[in-house]
Amino acid sequence: MPRRAYRTAPNSRHSSSRICWERRWCRPTTGPEPRPTSPCQHDGQSIGTAQTAARGHVMRLTRYFLPVLKENPAEAQIVSHRYMLRAGMIKQQAAGIYSWLPLGFRVLRRIEEIVHQEQMRAGHIPILMPTIQPADLWQESGRYNAYGPEMLRIRDRHDRDMLFGPTNEEMITDIFRAHVESYKSLPMTLYHIQWKFRDEVRPRFGVMRGREFLMKDGYNFDVDKEAALHAYNRHMVSYLRTYERMGLTAIPMRADSGPIGGDDTHEFLVLASTGESEVFFDSAVTELKLGNRAVDYDNREEVAAVCREFTTLYARTDETHDAALFDAIPEARRKVARGIEVGQIFYFGTKYSDPMGAVVVNEKGERVPVHMGSHGIGVSRLLGAIIEASHDDKGIIWPEGVTPFPVGIVNLKQGDSAADAACEGLYAALAEQGLEALYDDREERAGAKFATMDLIGLPWRITVGPRGLEKGVVELTSRRTGESEEMSPAAAVDRVARVYRAHA
RNA sequence: CGGGGCGUAGCGCAGUCUGGUAGCGCGACGGUUUUGGGUACCGUAGGUCGCGAGUUCGAAUCCCGCCGCCCCGACCA
Structure with missing residues (x-):
C-alpha cells in the first residue's frame, strides 16, 4: 500500500473553518479502505460530505445496520457493556473478543483519530508494527520466560515460536537499533495504534477488559535522562x-511501575463508580483544565510547568497512596473514589x-544506550470508559468530540411529503456544513424513534413533524439536558454547526 | 487459578426435580389499526434443546465425558 501523506494533522487543510465529519476516513488506515467503492474525496479543498449526500449516500436508518436490543443481554453486568450491546455497537465472538459493528466502529475510529492528531501535534511519528511477533526478540530481552500465560504463544508451520504481541518494547527497540546511530537523530518518538492480545484469566466488562484490545503505544528514544524526562512530560500534556477532547476528565496519578518497570510512571484515571482502582485525590484536581491553551511541545520548561500544574495536587491510586499526605488535604477536598485506567506513561x-x-554515539563520540519510555492509551477501552462517565437510564450520552454522528434527524411522519422533504432538506443542509447526520426514516412511531435516539446517544436531535412544519419550525433537542427548543430548520442547522465548530 | 452459576428461536426466559412429539414475552416478517415518548389486534416464519457417548419402547429432562459463557475472589491496560 503506498504511503500517503497523513491528512489529519491539526494544522492541515482539514482544520479549516468547515468541519469535515468524514475526515476520519481520509487517512491511511490500519486495514483495508473501509469503503473501497467510494474513494475518499476529502484530501483537499473539496470537503466531501455534501458530495456524499449528492451521491445518494444518505445515512438512512432503513439502509444502515444498527441492530438495537430492547432488553439487556444477560451477560453484561456494567452499564457500558449493556449499552454497547443494546446500541448494536459490538458483538461478542469469544470471551473478551468482539466484533465492531458500524456504530461502534465509527466511535472507535473517531477516538483513534483524536489520538493520532494529538500525537502528531506533539511531534510523534506514526508507524505500524505487526500483531504477530517472533519469540526471538522476547528471548533477547529476557521477557519471553518472564511473561506468564497472559502471553498468547503461537507456533507456525516451521515450528518457530511466535506470539500475539501484548506490547511492543522489544520490537520498537529492534527497529531503532537497526537504523539509528547518532544523537543527531534524536529526540525521536515512534508510536502506533494496533491490536494487542493479553490472555486474561477472566475477561469481563465488555471492551473495558477484553483479551483483544486496540491500544496506542508510543516509545521515545533520547540521548540522556533529562531529554527522556522531557519526552515523558510531553506525553503527559498530549494525553x-x-x-479533554473526548469529553473526559482523566486525572494523572502517580502509579506503581508494574511489570514494565522503571523509575517514573503516571496512570490516567477517569472517575467512575465501576472503576477497577480505588483512588485518593484532592477534589481541586478535577477543576484543572488544559483547554485550548497553546503549548510549545519543544519548550522543556513550558511543558514541565503544565505537568507541575496537573501533578502537584494529591492524586494517587491505592498502590502509591500515602495516608499522611492525604490527611494534609483540607477535609472538604479529600476524596476517595474509583477510577478506570485509560492510559499510562513510563x-x-x-x-x-x-x-x-x-546505542547511539553522543556528542563526545561515546557509544551510549538510549534512554527510553513507553506511553499507552487504551483506545478500545476508552469507549467503555466514556460511556461509564456519560450516560443516563435511557442510554449513552456521547460527548460531541467522539459521537458516531453529530446529530440525528427524526421524521415523525414518514411518508408525509412535507415531513419527508423537510428531513431531506435538513440532511443536505447539515452535509453542507460538513456534518453527517443519521436520519431515522423508519416507519415507526415517535416513541420508538426517540427511544432509539436516546439509546445510541447522539448529542443532538432534530425532530420533524407535520404539526411543527405548519408553523415553520422543527425541534432541536439536547441529549444531555433533554431540553428542546423550536426553531426554523435553518436556525437548527446553524446552531448545530456552531456547536461542532468547537470540536473540529 | 480457587469458588459458584448458566447453556432451550435474534434477545430475555419457562419447561429439567417427577422422561411421553418444545412453550411464553420481546424482536423479525405480512396485514388491519394507530400516529408528537417503545399503540392495539390478526396472522407467518424461526429451535440438530451447547457437543459426544450411554440408559430407555421413548431423553431438553436421567447417567458419564467434553466444550463454551457468566459471576465472586486472586490478577491485569
Whole structure:
C-alpha cells in the first residue's frame, strides 16, 4: 500500500473553518479502505460530505445496520457493556473478543483519530508494527520466560515460536537499533495504534477488559535522562489534551511501575463508580483544565510547568497512596473514589536499550544506550470508559468530540411529503456544513424513534413533524439536558454547526 | 487459578426435580389499526434443546465425558 501523506494533522487543510465529519476516513488506515467503492474525496479543498449526500449516500436508518436490543443481554453486568450491546455497537465472538459493528466502529475510529492528531501535534511519528511477533526478540530481552500465560504463544508451520504481541518494547527497540546511530537523530518518538492480545484469566466488562484490545503505544528514544524526562512530560500534556477532547476528565496519578518497570510512571484515571482502582485525590484536581491553551511541545520548561500544574495536587491510586499526605488535604477536598485506567506513561531508562544494544554515539563520540519510555492509551477501552462517565437510564450520552454522528434527524411522519422533504432538506443542509447526520426514516412511531435516539446517544436531535412544519419550525433537542427548543430548520442547522465548530 | 452459576428461536426466559412429539414475552416478517415518548389486534416464519457417548419402547429432562459463557475472589491496560 503506498504511503500517503497523513491528512489529519491539526494544522492541515482539514482544520479549516468547515468541519469535515468524514475526515476520519481520509487517512491511511490500519486495514483495508473501509469503503473501497467510494474513494475518499476529502484530501483537499473539496470537503466531501455534501458530495456524499449528492451521491445518494444518505445515512438512512432503513439502509444502515444498527441492530438495537430492547432488553439487556444477560451477560453484561456494567452499564457500558449493556449499552454497547443494546446500541448494536459490538458483538461478542469469544470471551473478551468482539466484533465492531458500524456504530461502534465509527466511535472507535473517531477516538483513534483524536489520538493520532494529538500525537502528531506533539511531534510523534506514526508507524505500524505487526500483531504477530517472533519469540526471538522476547528471548533477547529476557521477557519471553518472564511473561506468564497472559502471553498468547503461537507456533507456525516451521515450528518457530511466535506470539500475539501484548506490547511492543522489544520490537520498537529492534527497529531503532537497526537504523539509528547518532544523537543527531534524536529526540525521536515512534508510536502506533494496533491490536494487542493479553490472555486474561477472566475477561469481563465488555471492551473495558477484553483479551483483544486496540491500544496506542508510543516509545521515545533520547540521548540522556533529562531529554527522556522531557519526552515523558510531553506525553503527559498530549494525553491531557487527548482526553479533554473526548469529553473526559482523566486525572494523572502517580502509579506503581508494574511489570514494565522503571523509575517514573503516571496512570490516567477517569472517575467512575465501576472503576477497577480505588483512588485518593484532592477534589481541586478535577477543576484543572488544559483547554485550548497553546503549548510549545519543544519548550522543556513550558511543558514541565503544565505537568507541575496537573501533578502537584494529591492524586494517587491505592498502590502509591500515602495516608499522611492525604490527611494534609483540607477535609472538604479529600476524596476517595474509583477510577478506570485509560492510559499510562513510563520512563524506564535503558532497561531495553542496554540488553538489546540500542546505542547511539553522543556528542563526545561515546557509544551510549538510549534512554527510553513507553506511553499507552487504551483506545478500545476508552469507549467503555466514556460511556461509564456519560450516560443516563435511557442510554449513552456521547460527548460531541467522539459521537458516531453529530446529530440525528427524526421524521415523525414518514411518508408525509412535507415531513419527508423537510428531513431531506435538513440532511443536505447539515452535509453542507460538513456534518453527517443519521436520519431515522423508519416507519415507526415517535416513541420508538426517540427511544432509539436516546439509546445510541447522539448529542443532538432534530425532530420533524407535520404539526411543527405548519408553523415553520422543527425541534432541536439536547441529549444531555433533554431540553428542546423550536426553531426554523435553518436556525437548527446553524446552531448545530456552531456547536461542532468547537470540536473540529 | 480457587469458588459458584448458566447453556432451550435474534434477545430475555419457562419447561429439567417427577422422561411421553418444545412453550411464553420481546424482536423479525405480512396485514388491519394507530400516529408528537417503545399503540392495539390478526396472522407467518424461526429451535440438530451447547457437543459426544450411554440408559430407555421413548431423553431438553436421567447417567458419564467434553466444550463454551457468566459471576465472586486472586490478577491485569
